[in-house]
Amino acid sequence: MxxxxxxxxxxxxxxxxxxxxxxxxxxxxxxxxxxxxxxxxxxxxxxxxxxxxxxxxxxxxxxxxxxxxxxxxxxxxxxxxxxxxxxxxxxxxxxVKVPEHIIGIVKCTNPKCITNQREPITPEFYTVSKDPLIIKCRYCERDMEADEIIENII
Ligand SMILES: [Zn+2]
Missing domain, CATH: 3.30.70.140 (Aspartate carbamoyltransferase regulatory subunit, N-terminal domain)
Structure with a gap:
């Protein structure tokens, strides 16, 4: 110490x-x-x-x-x-504190998600669980876990 x-x-x-x-x-x-x-x-x-x-x-x-x-x-x-x-x-x-609502800092892994089309839409997620960490896309409802989140931070 x-x-x-x-x-x-x-x-x-x-x-x-x-x-x-x-x-x-x-x-x-x-x-x-x-x-x-x-x-x-x-x-x-x-x-x-x-x-x-x-x-x-x-x-x-x-x-x-x-x-x-x-x-x-x-x-x-x-x-x-x-x-x-x-x-x-x-x-x-x-x-640090895992936010309840995640806006514009993680990209959705679903290629068909509207946030991955050519629309000017900011990706948004809700935190479903903090331990283990699971977040859900507001638009396509895909769940993302810690490993995927780390790789998809914008
Ligand atoms: Zn999505």
């Missing part, structure tokens, strides 16, 4: 995404578009032992998250916590 706090404090300003399920750190970076974002220093710690089992941690300097990005993280890593660091201190800590 002490070691972990030290790791967190190495960042002057930015975010630390902690308690990411093991192996999903790269997915979290991908959905945040970090590979295209050259303005941030990113560090990743994978396969860290914690009280609740193995986890990954991602640290991003000089970057803050929008509400939509927090929702995306929740869909990929529902157990994650986001720490906001300012001047080496954790100023805010919050657990």
């Amino acid at each position: 002490t070691e972990q706090i030290l790791k967190v404090q190495k960042i002057k300003n930015g975010i630390v995404i902690d308690h990411i399920p093991c192996g999903l750190a790269l997915k979290v970076l991908k959905i945040l578009g970090i590979e295209r974002d050259i303005g941030s220093t990113v560090s990743m710690v994978m396969h860290v032992k914690s009280k609740y089992g193995w986890k990954d941690i991602v640290k991003i300097e000089d970057r803050f998250l929008e509400e939509k990005e927090l929702d995306k993280i929740a869909l990929v890593a529902p157990t994650a916590t986001v720490n906001i660091i300012q001047n080496y201190k954790v100023v805010k800590k919050h657990r």
